[in-house]
Amino acid sequence: MSDFNLSCPIPLDQYPQVLLAHGGGGKLMNQLIEQMFAPTFQAATPPHDSIRLNLPSEKIAFTTDSYVINPLFFPGGDIGSLAIHGTVNDLAMSGARPLYLSAGFILEEGLDMTLLWRVVQSMQQAAQQAGVQIVTGDTKVVDRGKGDGIFINTAGIGIIEHEQIIAPLSVAVGDQVLLSGDLGRHGIAIMAVREGLAFETTIESDSASVAPQVLQLLDAGVEIHCLRDLTRGGLASALNEIASSAKVQIHIIERAVPLREDVQGACEILGFDPLYVANEGRFIAFIPPDGVDQALGILKQFDPQAAVIGTVTAKTTDSFGLVTLESGIGATRIVDMLSGEQLPRIC
Amino acid sequence: MSDFNLSCPIPLDQYPQVLLAHGGGGKLMNQLIEQMFAPTFQAATPPHDSIRLNLPSEKIAFTTDSYVINPLFFPGGDIGSLAIHGTVNDLAMSGARPLYLSAGFILEEGLDMTLLWRVVQSMQQAAQQAGVQIVTGDTKVVDRGKGDGIFINTAGIGIIEHEQIIAPLSVAVGDQVLLSGDLGRHGIAIMAVREGLAFETTIESDSASVAPQVLQLLDAGVEIHCLRDLTRGGLASALNEIASSAKVQIHIIERAVPLREDVQGACEILGFDPLYVANEGRFIAFIPPDGVDQALGILKQFDPQAAVIGTVTAKTTDSFGLVTLESGIGATRIVDMLSGEQLPRIC
Structure with missing residues (x-):
């Protein structure tokens, strides 16, 4: 866990909470992506609209799940690790080796920035343990009272390395x-x-x-x-x-x-x-x-x-x-x- | 448009609105998937945790976006068609041919069922026009006042058929x-x-x-x-x-x-x-x-x-x-x- 207790990379004196502008496509959204998401998820290249991947197989599994769990933190996990496990497991259920995930955040205006940071670190830790990479993402912010802290969608791609039909x-x-x-x-x-x-x-x-x-x-x-x-x-x-x-x-x-x-x-x-x-x-x-x-x-x-x-x-x-x-x-x-x-x- | 003005396949006298149980993993969720989503999106096989795909290329593009637009319907479109266009366009921006999308719905308890049906039909119409298939999905329902009608996440896979590096x-x-x-x-x-x-x-x-x-x-x-x-x-x-x-x-x-x-x-x-x-x-x-x-x-x-x-x-x-x-x-x-x-x- 120790690698995942870094201090929050967003200046908390300026931005203690998530603002609508963090989802607005401007400077604050770029700051969130470049300072929090990209380094934590170890993004290899400058952000672009989609990520290019070279798969070692043409036979793949593809899945998605949104996570809306309440409470966000619970004994044994949190919404971040859950959003990795759930989608990795859906790929495994098709007999696929999970490789790549996307991460779509829907944040509520006013969310504590440090809470988001804890969730993001937990996601990356779970992703490393599961052997998958978070390779593309999206951030939206909805007005206060129109969301509930954090919703996360992950979609996943796995490769199928055998001839069995598991279904x-x-x-x-x-x-x-x-x-x-x-x-x-x-x-x-x-x-x-x-x-x-x-x-x-x-x-x-x-x-x-x-x-x-x-x-x-x-x-x-x-x-x-x-x-x-x-x-x-x-x-x-x-x-x-x-x-x-x-x-x-x-x-x-x-x-x-x-x-x-x-x-x-x-x-x-x-x-x-x-x-x-x-x-x-x-x-x-x-x-x-x-x-x-x-x-x-x-x-x-x-x-x-x-x-x-x-x-x-x-x-x-x-x-x-x-x-x-x-x-x-x-x-x-x-x-x-x-x-x-x-x-x-x-x- | 005429093919997409079918009557709602969910019995509206029983379920005029989306209930928490429509996201609960039981009978009502299955009814929503089997009667509304699967036939409209022309799902080929019984629902499983993920979809198996045979891609014609090992070089792909992968992207995701969540859609939280307000209002849900607007001149020239709605959240459903937007959720297709936005993700298809992100794939195209990598020079990829868009092929497959996932669809993750986060619905607010109390949402009009007919409104959901309009959005789902609009998604399929836009997907057909864009030449992509919605192949896997997920539905969550959040309590009234914890969402805002409909949020949609789509993730997309496209194939790259050329040697250019568009970046x-x-x-x-x-x-x-x-x-x-x-x-x-x-x-x-x-x-x-x-x-x-x-x-x-x-x-x-x-x-x-x-x-x-x-x-x-x-x-x-x-x-x-x-x-x-x-x-x-x-x-x-x-x-x-x-x-x-x-x-x-x-x-x-x-x-x-x-x-x-x-x-x-x-x-x-x-x-x-x-x-x-x-x-x-x-x-x-x-x-x-x-x-x-x-x-x-x-x-x-x-x-x-x-x-x-x-x-x-x-x-x-x-x-x-x-x-x-x-x-x-x-x-x-x-x-x-x-x-x-x-x-x-x-x-």
Whole structure:
């Protein structure tokens, strides 16, 4: 962290807060770009309208996400690192090696300049750890009361270095569902801050890049049918989306799903079902039976709680998918898509 | 336009407005994606975390912009078409052929669903006209009073099909500065709506894709040293940025700059200098003397007002650039970078 505690490069006596002019295309915007963004993100060339890149492959993955999380800082992360992890993970879920990100800031007039600086440094730290470069960006400022501090959009480009088709349509009956770690920490960490809840131990978000695990699975030659990270809507929504796209039934064993005791307790207090709580460093992998031992071994190197949690049991006869769950007491129930809003602005 | 006046695919009796749940990762978000976004943007495959693309080249351009314009609809365009034109133009400014865009929406709770639908249709229409596909996206909803209707981020990928280095560092003494059309209509159109001003004729924004002109210059083999679109900060800021990056002096002849009478009149009433007013369909090209006639001929096919407006006169001896202007009465003055905010939320 020490490299990322530099003093703010914008003169705070003059500009303690973000002004509308910081997004106006003039001197102040240039100062923000040239003194804060470009050196921190290690921009190689003078700013231009777009960046030229020479990709080592013509087969790429492309994705985008906006981040509007509230609060901006939370145990285990902040909007800056989250904006890197979320987009890197979306690329990894296509089996791509994440390489380049864009960063679009929508700042609210009056934002503390030092707060922006903390977020920018956190982004760069997360980008370095994830092995990606922030290569192009944009800054807009909206009037006070028309935004909420900081919104960040990142778009990402990754390259695909293998011939596998990792997508819902590749899911087949017999595939095992692997989960990369324990569930629910990101959502609970956010809710605890928002609601002012104090648990015995602080629950930290799981926000992290999962690209290393995915790339190691691919490098080891594991056959992967589908990957999906468990963000908004949690495990239940991810399973339902894939079941619906692949037109299959997925059966999950509840007691196989790793869940920390403190998270389970918090879910009970808050009235949440952990299956629907958002994560920012967890994913599921659909792996044909032959590869499961090898895949699980790799995932456990990164998180000992990685587990096989279910199976693709059948093709569905109608055009819908189905997700069922065997509960701790042996009863089977349908796990539906989340209706309505459980946790707004969780990412 | 007629293909884009379909009735809203979301049941308006149930959901006349955007709810927080439309960004929550559950059923309502899926309905929005599957019924509105995917069919309108002609998504080819079931939604996944990122889109796989096979690029016809390993040499690409990558860019991003967020759009926070206020008002959302204005004479000559709206935030949807603007979000396409702006990003397509940034790609074209690198001499790239724009191919793929991402679309990230940040919606305010309570937004009229029909208004969102108008914007989404306008985006697709503009994308079709510009020859690009919207291939991946994201939707977030923020609570009422924490956003402002619609913010849109688009990131774009284009391919570079030639060996030219189109960038500020390629600018050389002797280069002529070509302007692709008349100045200032976008900014004035927005200000007229905001301030409730009525001129004799409605001034329409120049918002448009300029990729066709750029691609035709490239196809014709014209040597291009640099391109820059004249958005926030207008012509003056673009010239200053390039002069500063290239460390050159650029001299502009004011009477050569095409300006419509009604725009000039509006600038006088509003107290704006047209050199600083934003455009969304205008660019400057730095062309070595040999290619100027051919380049101007091509630009005039798209807009008869295209003109040579100045020259790169010298390398600067210090590390800064310099922009000078010969006024209508023959005096020479320095054109500085915009300081402060002239027109907030113009794009």
